[in-house]
Amino acid sequence: MAKKIGVYVCTGCGIGDALDIDKVTKVAEKEYKCPVVRTHAHLCGKEGVELIKKDLEGEEGVNAVIVAGCSGRVNTDVFNFGPSVMVERVNLREHVVWCHPANDEDTDMIAEDNMRMGIVKVQKSELPEPYIEEGIVKTILVVGGGLVGLTAALEAAAAGYKVVLIEKEASLGGWVAKQYKQVALRPPYDELRENDIQDIIKQVEDNPNITVYTSAKSEGISGGPGIFEVTINQNGNTVKEKVGAIVLATGAKPYDATKLAHLGFGRFQDVVTKDQFEEMASSGKITRPSDGKEVQSVTFIQCAGSRDPEHLPYCSAECCVGSLRQALYVKEQNPDATAVIIYKDLRAAGQYEFLYKKAQSEGVVFIKGEVVGVNEAGGQVSVEAEDVVRGETVQVDSDLVVLATGMVPTTAFGEEELTVEVKEGEEAEAAAAAADTIIRSDILNLQYRQGPELPSLKYGFPDSHFICFPYESRRTGIYPAGTVRAPMDVRAAIDDAAGAALKAIQCVELTAKGAAVHPRALDFSFPEFNLSRCTQCKRCTEECPFGAINEDEKTYPLPHPTRCRRCGTCMGACPERIISFKNYSVGMIGSMLKNIEVPEEFEEKPRILVFACENDAIPALDIAGINRLEYNPWIRIIPVRCLGSLNLIWIADAMSNGFDGVMLLGCKHGDDYQCHFVKGSELAEIRLSKISETLDRLRLESERVQMRQVSIMDYDQIPKILDEFAEKLEELGPNPMKDF
Amino acid sequence: MCAFKYNPAASREVYNLESGKYAQQCMQCGLCAVTCPARHLMDYTPRQLFKMLFAGEVDKVLKANTPWLCTSCCLCTVRCPRGIPIIDVMHSLKHYHFEKGTKAPVATLSKVFFDSMMKRGRVFELGMTNAYYMKSGFGAIKDAMKMQDVGMAMMKAKRLPLAPPKKVKGLGDVKKIYDKAVALAKEGH
Amino acid sequence: MANKSILVVGGGMSGLTAAVEAAETGYEVYLVEKKPYLGGRVAQLHKYFPKLCPPNCGLEINFRRIKTNPNIRIFTSAEVEAVSGQKGDYDVTVKLHPRFVTEDCTACGKCVEACPAERPNDFNFGLDKTKAIYLPHEFAFPMKYVIDPEACSGSSCGKCLEACEYKAIDLNAQAKSMNLKVDSIVWATGWEPYDASKISYYNFEANENVITNVMMERLAAKNGPTQGKIVRPSDGKPVTNVAFVQCAGSRDENHQPYCSQVCCLATLKQATYIREQYPDAKITIFYIDIRAMGKYEDFYTKVQEDENVVFIKGKVGEITENPDTKNLVLEVEDQIKGEVLHHEADLVVLATGMVPSTLANPIPVDGTTDDDGFVIAEPKETGICGAGCARKPMDVAASVRDATAAALKAIQGSVRGGNGNG
Secondary structure: OOOOOEEEEOOOOOHHHHHHHHHHHHHHHHOOOOEEEEOOOOOHHHHHHHHHHHHHOOOOOOOOEEEEOOOOOOOOOOOOOOOOOOEEEOOOOHHHOOOOOOOOOOHHHHHHHHHHHHHHHHHOOOOOOOOOOOOOOEEEEEEEEHHHHHHHHHHHHHHHOEEEEEOOOOOOOOHOOOOOEOOOOOOOOOEEOOOOHHHHHHHHHHOOEEEEOOOEEEEEEEEEOOOOOEEEOOOOOEEEEEEEEEEEEEOEEEHHHHHHHHHHHHEEEEEEEEEHHHHHHHOOOOEOOOOEOOOOOEEEEEEEEEOOOOOOOOOOOOHHHHHHHHHHHHOOOOHOOEEEEEOOOOOOOOHHHHHHHHHHHHOOOOEEEEEEEEEEEEEEEEEEEEEOOOEEEEEEEOOOEEEEEOEEHHHHHOOOEEOOOOOOOOHHHHHHHOOOEEEOOOOOOOOOOOOOOOOOHHHHHOOOOOOOOOOOOOOOOOOEEEHHOOOHHHHHHHHHHHHHHHHHHHHHHHHHHHHHHHOOOOOOOOEEHHHHHOOOOHHHHOOOOOEEEEEEEOOOEEEEEHOOOOHHHHHHHHOOEEEEEEEEEEEHHHHHHHHHOOOHHOOOOOOOOEEOOOOOOHHHHHHHHOOOOOOOEEEEEEOOOOOOHHHHHHHHHHHOOOEEEEEEEOOOOOOOOOOOOOOOOHHHHHHHHHHHHHHHOOOOOOOHHHEOOOOOOHHHHHHHHHHHHHHHHHHOOOOOOOOO | OOOOOOOOHHHHHHHOOOOHHHHHHHHOOOHHHOHHHHHHHHOOOOOHHHHHHHHOOOHHHOOOOOOHHHHOOHHHHOOOOOOOOOOHHHHEEEEEEEEOOOHHHHHHHHHHHHHHHHHHHOOHHHHHHHHHHHOOHHHHHHHHOOOOOHHHHHHHOOOOOOOOOOOOOOOOHHHHHHHHHHHHHHHHH | OOOEEEEEEEOOOHHHHHHHHHHHHOOOEEOOOOOOOOOHHHOOOOEEEEOOEEEHHHHHHHHHHHHHHOOOEEOOEEEEEEEEEEOOOEEEEEOOOOOOEEEOOOOOHHHHHHHOOOOEEEHHOOOEEEEEEEOOOOOOOOOOOOEEOOOOOHHOOOHHHHHHOOEEOOOOOOOEEEEEEEOOEEEEEEEEEOHHOOOOOHHOOOOOEEEEEEHHHHHOOOOOOOOOOOOOOOOEEEOEEEEEEEEEEEOOOOOOOOOOOHHHHHHHHHHHHHHHHOOOEEEEEEEEOOOOHHHHHHHHHHHHHOOOOEEEEEEEEEEOOOOOOOOEEEEEOOOOEEEEEEEEEEEEEEEEEEHHHHHHOOOOOOOOOOOHHHHHOHHHHEEEEEOHEEEEOOHHHHHHOOOHHHHHHHOOOOOOOOOOOO
16 A cells, blocks of 8 residues: 655644744655645644544545654554554654754754654555464463472463473472472461472363473474474473473572582581471471481571572572471471571561561571581581671581572573684674573573573573563573572462463463564564575574574574564674564665755764664653753764664765764663663674774774663763764764765 | 580570560560660670570579669560560569579669568668678678768768658558469469 | 453552553553552662662653553552452442643643642652642653642642643542453552651651661652752761661561561662762661572672671661761661660661551452551452562562562453463
8 A cells, every 4th residue: 555644743842932843844745745744733632633533534545644743752642543554753842842942943954854754764664564473372381390380380271271381300399399398378477388289280280271291301492482392202202292482490409518518418417408308307207317316406507508609609599488497397396406597697588577586486596607617526416607696606516407508590500602603703702792601401402593592691590680571581482480580489489480471371472463572562563584685694693682583404594583572683783684674674774864964064064873772762862851951953863673773884874974973872781781682782882893993994983983871861961972972073073975 | 616505405494484485586686785774784785685595595694684774664675676575584584583592682682672662662771771781691791881981971861761661551452462463473374 | 341351450560560461461451550650669769779770761661561552541640449349340449539630731841830839749758849730750651740739729820721732731620430340450559668757766757867768769869859969868968978777667566577678689779879979988787687689699799899888787776866967876786796886877778668558558358468468369269469569578570570470360360261272
């Protein structure tokens, strides 16, 4: 269908007073011959919206709407005319009249250029058509049959979804199955309850929607969300299952106690781990391994391996509560028995405080301190500790010592490798930066170009490091839950299981519609590859932060659109510019920047192009406008999905079109990254380092192209950054390519 | 090894006192120390006392003057974040002394003060003071001599009458209440 | 819309998350928020621990998710008044308080210039003022102004009416009631900071330079009352010696018997705020236990490396003000030294804990909360599910996870006969 563009310029909120509106409408009417161009003083009001609707429904037959007025961040619903009408918002308010002087030629020029870019963007865009795979399945695969896996399976099944659960052991229940009692999930929180894991296992086994494979593991997972194919090896027999999304719930292993000889493990029979102790309690009697006698005194050593730079630097989150529980077992067996807990900080957070008090009331003794030695004395185990409150070394003798060993995620065991091969030479640095660490833990065995498991963050946890979006792993449709994701206690793990199950369900539902998942949920666009021009440089397959692109047998990229998050990093990476979205492409942005009017040198009106991340930098610029912060009028801003989508040709185009400088505004990267696509801004910076050499060769100062990491709260800094950049460019003088 | 040895079991008899068990709930925050108006006179703050109990240092706890200096002002008890009735614990500790017949000076003072009170319903300072020194053994008589000047000065100022005060009205009833309380305590209430 | 719909009560991080997660899964959601804007407590935070990233970043994404999702309908300045029915068939009465500013508001801000009346700014805990007509904050969603009826003198003034070119002000607006039919309810009304004035010995109300941790967030925030400069409230002077008082109300049977989970990390985070602005300031943290769970330990380790941050084990028992300097003296028993300290500081931050909002504003359904006010309703039976800090004390990341879990429970309450694979 031919596009018929209607341009609606709002003159409210001071826009009409500050700008020469005729100039703006003339751009649409004269320069771009838009068939319908109207102005209104309150476009977001009922009358204004009706004005647009009339053109959409009436004989004007407008099917693409450009609203020039306020930011696209506001009135989003007001200017939504359904999925078949393309809407583009040209920002004249926050980015123009609220941050530049009124009735000024330069301010008018910004408005005109913004109008040009908006129109060109619409001209170069198509309405996206959803990518819907054939044979989408909505079954959820749960890997791991411990409490978290079982809970995730039950919760997903209760929402009406089929579940396939695989467990590597012969029986279900995992770590929790070996426990004697459990902490309370509801008040009273100071009482332990019977371990109900066997009921949960039975519910899973009896549920017709859940298929359980025990003694089974994944040998290979191919495909992507909605179309995963899992090869399950069960006792040597191979079964294939089709699933839509995956919950990874393989849990954690106790820290290897043989590394804790300094705490007596392996040296004395009566020093056991918390798991060995739990088994004793479950078996009915807590006795000394050395002589089988019932214990009269037990000492618990906290942080056995945790909070220790030599072992696990992190806190394992569960052990304090675990020891409170176990100390109560001692008191239950014999109220006169002694239980001592030696701790650094008693981390009974939240409502576990009640359990702490309960243990105290039962007479459990707590010593804040560090253990300095474990020895044998008079048939007992003697623990020496620095009691920080007493300010001296103390000795605690007991029949049994229990080490509260920490947890190590199951994903942390295996050979480490990078997601891409790091070659020698110029590209090496870029490749290394783009690479993630994969630990071959033999759990998922993904048949992905970027490696068989989820990329690991610190300490081998496959966490995402997002606070606001904690389930976002780096592989679409695979959601880690429970102690494999982060150290946590049982209550948190049960909640975590349900949360991950929801994300898996949501993923299959969105995938079935052909829509993206977080953070561009409900985006129907997806990258299309013009493979006839592909040079097999592999950049797209290596740089995709989500491992969405495999390679086919001829080493061409093999995109898996259901794994794609639509950030456009592949589009930015491609030197041949063969990757594009219907509504976002190298050509589209290229045309936008080429349509900005660059005055000739003698006019002394420099032009600076800013590529700004639409997630953080653009809202920050909006807030700068709301605060009426002024900045240099030579700036022209193009929003991008993520700086990762920045294609270097845009910078070359900008320079050859006479722009005096280019500034990239993206999110923070590094360990505490804020980039919503994890790697995007980092990759942009790496690409930029490459262009500086090219600029030098063209005798263009490399300072003309710069990048800044900004956050959404830098709205007061961004005007300064832009002004300083403009000053710097003034020092450098005009772009010598301007008049060519 | 000469490190101090924990012996938590040793404190069991203290925990078995009427309010002794509450001491176990102490989480060592020290708020009691700050709130106590007499803490600068105490050997140990209540928190320190409880920490000693955890370690099994019962003798040290019993020798401490802490319970005797407790004025029952109740501030620590009102503020204790663990809800420990600290004055009740102190009370239990004092009782424990009497039961065991220990001769700590403050315990003796407490006893003669109480006896004096029960006799007339008022304290007879001179009688009480004499009784204190007499009961505290030979060394205490020397101490008493040292206090002579103070005593004389007080007498001159009529702050230390030679004759005992009159009995209060209804003393018999007070005694009845006391006897009943003792009987109830014996029954284990 | 009558079928398979979910009511989410509370538009903070938990409520927002539950709403968008359920909506993106394909369910109809009503989101009801008492305040005139969404974002709740996190909108008031300067940074999140441990990444020290700005909360507005994640909120912005969540607002975008709402704006582009037709499955969500939001009601701000709204409160649930009554709930009747049962799982799968709830009838909910929602009271819509008047905003006095209509949908026609363009947020141009002309009214503020005209308004003569002022009100204490609750968003900044009363540390500054706004006009009676105000934008809750610059990232506010919805981006619409609102009038505080307590401060506005009404139609007798009417200056804003003249200023508004869009006739977006209705000073005679009345509260309305609305009925919603829903299958399940997510209760995510979050928390209130514990009222520090209840801890008498900290003299919070009298001592000007004793603030709470939530106030510190506003002081440090760029869009806060001091434009992000951490200064003493009494005289606006820079700080040199700051004391943090942990467990101000938490872990205390006279106040809140439970541990509030977040205050340790919040204090460690706020120590970095001070360090960022004052490289030489002394920071003392008085604590009982530092509960930096899991990988947060790394953040604790990082703060411990700062030589000018001193940790003292002991609960502060008394805070008194020096009337001349307005400095404060904290009395505390240092457990390690075994002595009572008199520690002087020029600013004291009380790490007050969280009280579930359900304690003051109970859920109008019996048996849904415990003694402390936390939601304990069993979603499988009642169709009501707590989420986030309404359920138990937790940090932001945990609230998001919990709210995502709550979205699933709500969906289960909406499933009628085998969904999903159909």
